[in-house]
Amino acid sequence: MSRSFYDEMYDANGECRPHYQEFARWLAETPPDILAQRRREADLLFHRAGITFTLYGDKQGTERLIPFDTIPRSIPASEWRMVEAGCIQRVKALNLFLADLYHEQRILKAGIIPPEQVLANDCYQMAMQGLDLYRDIYAHIAGVDLVRDGDGTYYVLEDNLRTPSGVSYMLEDRKMMMRLFPELFAAQRIAPINHYPNLLLETLKSASPLDNPCVVVLTPGRYNSAYFEHAFLAREMGVELVEGADMFVRDDKVYMRTTAGAVQVDVIYRRLDDGFLDPLAFSADSVLGVPGLLSAYRSGNVTLANAIGTGVADDKSVYPFVPDMIRFYLSEEPILSNVPTWQCRKPDELSHVLAHLPELVVKETQGSGGYGMLVGPAASSKEIEAFRARLKANPAAYIAQPTLSLSTCPTFVENGIAPRHIDLRPFVLSGQETRLVPGGLTRVALREGSLVVNSSQGGGTKDTWIVEDCEC
Amino acid sequence: MLSRTADDLYWMSRYLERAENLARTLDVSYSLSLMPQGGLGDGLDELAMPLLISGTMNEYLKRHGQLNADRILHFFALDAENPASLYNCLSAARSSAHAVRGRITADMWENINATWLEMRSIAEQGLGHYGVSRFCEWVKERSHLFRGATVGTIMRSDAYHFIRLGTFIERADNTLRLLDARYKLLGEDSEDHDDRSARAYYQWSALLRALSSFEAFAELYRGSPRARKVAELLLLRADVPRSLSSCLEEMQKILAGMPGDNGRPAQRLVAELDARVRYTVIDEVFEHGLHDWIIESIDQMHRLGNAIHSAYLEAA
Numbered sequence: 110m111s112r113s114f115y116d117e118m119y120d121a122n123g124e125c126r127p128h129y130q131e132f133a134r135w136l137a138e139t140p141p142d143i144l145a146q147r148r149r150e151a152d153l154l155f156h157r158a159g160i161t162f163t164l165y166g167d168k169q170g171t172e173r174l175i176p177f178d179t180i181p182r183s184i185p186a187s188e189w190r191m192v193e194a195g196c197i198q199r200v201k202a203l204n205l206f207l208a209d210l211y212h213e214q215r216i217l218k219a220g221i222i223p224p225e226q227v228l229a230n231d232c233y234q235m236a237m238q239g240l241d242l243y244r245d246i247y248a249h250i251a252g253v254d255l256v257r258d259g260d261g262t263y264y265v266l267e268d269n270l271r272t273p274s275g276v277s278y279m280l281e282d283r284k285m286m287m288r289l290f291p292e293l294f295a296a297q298r299i300a301p302i303n304h305y306p307n308l309l310l311e312t313l314k315s316a317s318p319l320d321n322p323c324v325v326v327l328t329p330g331r332y333n334s335a336y337f338e339h340a341f342l343a344r345e346m347g348v349e350l351v352e353g354a355d356m357f358v359r360d361d362k363v364y365m366r367t368t369a370g371a372v373q374v375d376v377i378y379r380r381l382d383d384g385f386l387d388p389l390a391f392s393a394d395s396v397l398g399v400p401g402l403l404s405a406y407r408s409g410n411v412t413l414a415n416a417i418g419t420g421v422a423d424d425k426s427v428y429p430f431v432p433d434m435i436r437f438y439l440s441e442e443p444i445l446s447n448v449p450t451w452q453c454r455k456p457d458e459l460s461h462v463l464a465h466l467p468e469l470v471v472k473e474t475q476g477s478g479g480y481g482m483l484v485g486p487a488a489s490s491k492e493i494e495a496f497r498a499r500l501k502a503n504p505a506a507y508i509a510q511p512t513l514s515l516s517t518c519p520t521f522v523e524n525g526i527a528p529r530h531i532d533l534r535p536f537v538l539s540g541q542e543t544r545l546v547p548g549g550l551t552r553v554a555l556r557e558g559s560l561v562v563n564s565s566q567g568g569g570t571k572d573t574w575i576v577e578d579c580e581c
Numbered sequence: 582m583l584s585r586t587a588d589d590l591y592w593m594s595r596y597l598e599r600a601e602n603l604a605r606t607l608d609v610s611y612s613l614s615l616m617p618q619g620g621l622g623d624g625l626d627e628l629a630m631p632l633l634i635s636g637t638m639n640e641y642l643k644r645h646g647q648l649n650a651d652r653i654l655h656f657f658a659l660d661a662e663n664p665a666s667l668y669n670c671l672s673a674a675r676s677s678a679h680a681v682r683g684r685i686t687a688d689m690w691e692n693i694n695a696t697w698l699e700m701r702s703i704a705e706q707g708l709g710h711y712g713v714s715r716f717c718e719w720v721k722e723r724s725h726l727f728r729g730a731t732v733g734t735i736m737r738s739d740a741y742h743f744i745r746l747g748t749f750i751e752r753a754d755n756t757l758r759l760l761d762a763r764y765k766l767l768g769e770d771s772e773d774h775d776d777r778s779a780r781a782y783y784q785w786s787a788l789l790r791a792l793s794s795f796e797a798f799a800e801l802y803r804g805s806p807r808a809r810k811v812a813e814l815l816l817l818r819a820d821v822p823r824s825l826s827s828c829l830e831e832m833q834k835i836l837a838g839m840p841g842d843n844g845r846p847a848q849r850l851v852a853e854l855d856a857r858v859r860y861t862v863i864d865e866v867f868e869h870g871l872h873d874w875i876i877e878s879i880d881q882m883h884r885l886g887n888a889i890h891s892a893y894l895e896a897a
Binding site for chain 2 (some may be wrong): 366370
């Protein structure tokens with residue numbers, strides 16, 4: 110099967126796109142040994158700064174570096190404005206959906222989403238039913254994963270409404286690029302992103318009805334793969350980084366243990382999944398949470414960001430309905446497209462999927478991280494037949510999508526520069542208003558031909574530039 | 582500040598200070614072991630002293646059976662299996678720093694992280710390859726750098742105070758132990774005329790150098806180091822930064838400035854200890870018996886550590 114890829118830097122005729130011209134000129138002028146030396150410097154700096162992640166299942170708990178590529182991913186500002194508006198629209202609709210779902214359920218009554226799709230979902234939290242949240246916001250921090258198909262069209266691959274991570278790499282990558290190649294930033298106007306922690310703190314404060322609430326970041330601890338990020342954000346915001354054991358609940362209020370005694374906590378930016386938050390309410394054997402937290406939350410004495418139960422809205426079985434949510438709640442047409450999705454629970458869509466298995470990607474609705482999925486073009490006929498049997502046995506557990514081609518961006522590889530596939534995750538903050546810093550985290554699949562950008566599978570990152578269009 | 586954070590900051594600096602002190606101990610013993618030994622043999626008893634001071638002699642004998650210079654050095658400095666090794670002290674310091682990296686400055690974190698990365702590469706090379714004295718110098722230098730980064734960059738808030746507390750309590754304990762060990766080795770006869778013997782001179786000088794106090798001694802006493810004077814300098818002189826008196830004075834000031842009421846017991850105890858040292862003279866100490874006085878002081882440091890723990894580091 111022939112697939113054409115959209116390259117971020119060069120068009121189909123091999124011409125450099127306008128927003129990359131300044132960079133291309135600089136790249137051509139800079140001697141390769143200088144570039145190599147700067148790349149080594151970047152590695153050293155990241156290592157020294159301990160900007161690392163840990164792999165689960167690695168008993169040594171070895172801290173690894175996420176490979177950083179010095180060729181930026183660049184987006185013209187005019188194009189970004191569309192992406193930005195699309196992300197804001199989408200997250201607004203998802204927050205409205207969550208508020209509706211946990212209250213009147215108008216969208217279910219209107220027959221737009223089948224009730225069993227959400228009410229029977231594992232991520233639907235009964236405890237949230239009827240609970241009023243300040244400003245009706247559920248997903249204060251959302252990460253929207255975007256990819257581009259062969260013709261350059263942006264598609265939303267998934268919404269992350271639980272505890273999306275990666276924003277620290279976005280910020281550190283920029284810091285690194287400015288340190289290594291300041292001349293690039295002097296030569297063109299690249300939108301700044303360093304104020305993200307400031308916006309995050311504003312967002313978290315505005316999530317509480319109090320004037321000056323006490324905000325903390327809740328981490329599972331230093332062995333969590335994203336611990337660096339938790340500590341980074343707490344430090345940048347100037348708030349406490351707490352673990353579950355640092356807090357306790359008394360009279361439905363949450364306190365942290367400090368050197369000067371107990372101090373009440375008002376807003377918890379939790380980087381801990383729902384199931385671990387409160388051993389009294391969820392997973393009883395978890396030691397990561399705070400006993401009694403759910404009760405304090407339900408009493409309105411503490412704000413959780415994100416709210417409990419947001420997972421029901423970023424589930425793959427609900428994903429196909431997001432464009433309908435936008436139409437239903439906002440009376441607008443979606444700005445960003447969904448990847449076309451066949452829902453195998455529908456008999457006619459199932460038969461289409463079964464007929465085209467070798468071309469499609471089939472995913473479990475409840476799966477994540479690339480598990481339990483079939484990538485048709487990469488699978489053997491034996492694997493496809495095995496999957497066919499599982500699919501037929503329980504069609505409702507699966508969705509199918511066309512195999513996307515993912516855009517490419519030039520990347521430093523062992524022998525020179527070569528195109529590698531990338532995605533983009535902007536971070537959307539919802540408080541008094543819904544907004545995002547210009548850009549996001551660009552992840553790159555470093556293996557040739559690979560479409561997997563996850564850091565656990567050898568993915569790297571790139572700085573993401575929103576470049577003001579040149580008037581020339 | 583979170584009690585857990587305070588705990589990690591306190592232990593971060595305690596372990597770093599301990600690493601520095603272990604390096605100082607090792608350095609002096611190693612150089613003395615290279616000197617001609619007055620009929621005592623091959624300098625092994627000198628090399629064994631760091632094991633005695635750090636209380637790891639039994640552990641060493643259990644593992645290696647007999648004293649051997651290379652094994653002692655490796656066990657004490659680089660052995661990842663020895664929980665009290667210098668290697669593990671730096672590992673623990675770095676691990677605590679990792680847990681609170683949100684509360685220390687980037688300069689501090691990068692410094693201690695780089696120290697740990699280099700420590701691992703030295704451990705791979707082995708001490709024989711890297712050089713014992715060079716290694717001790719390196720540890721001291723890294724500790725100096727970290728302290729410089731701390732003093733030069735961190736805000737003067739609780740975080741700074743708990744870091745300083747950890748430093749001084751560890752340092753006071755170490756000075757007491759080093760002095761006691763040398764005094765025991767030289768014995769009571771170090772007070773008679775033999776005190777001026779070459780052996781005593783080198784022993785006391787080595788101790789003073791290990792505690793970076795040789796210059797201070799020379800300036801203050803202008804004479805050969807003798808037990809009484811060295812003890813006075815290291816216990817009672819508040820102007821010598823590694824002396825017991827100086828450490829107590831610092832801790833007393835820090836604890837007195839802590840907010841909250843839960844610290845009363847620790848504040849009272851440190852004030853008592855400070856007064857005990859401040860308002861005594863060295864003759865009184867020797868009348869009591871230097872060794873007994875030091876052992877009591879070590880015990881009091883331990884009590885002070887516990888009081889700090891229950892007041893701040895595990896507070897509810």
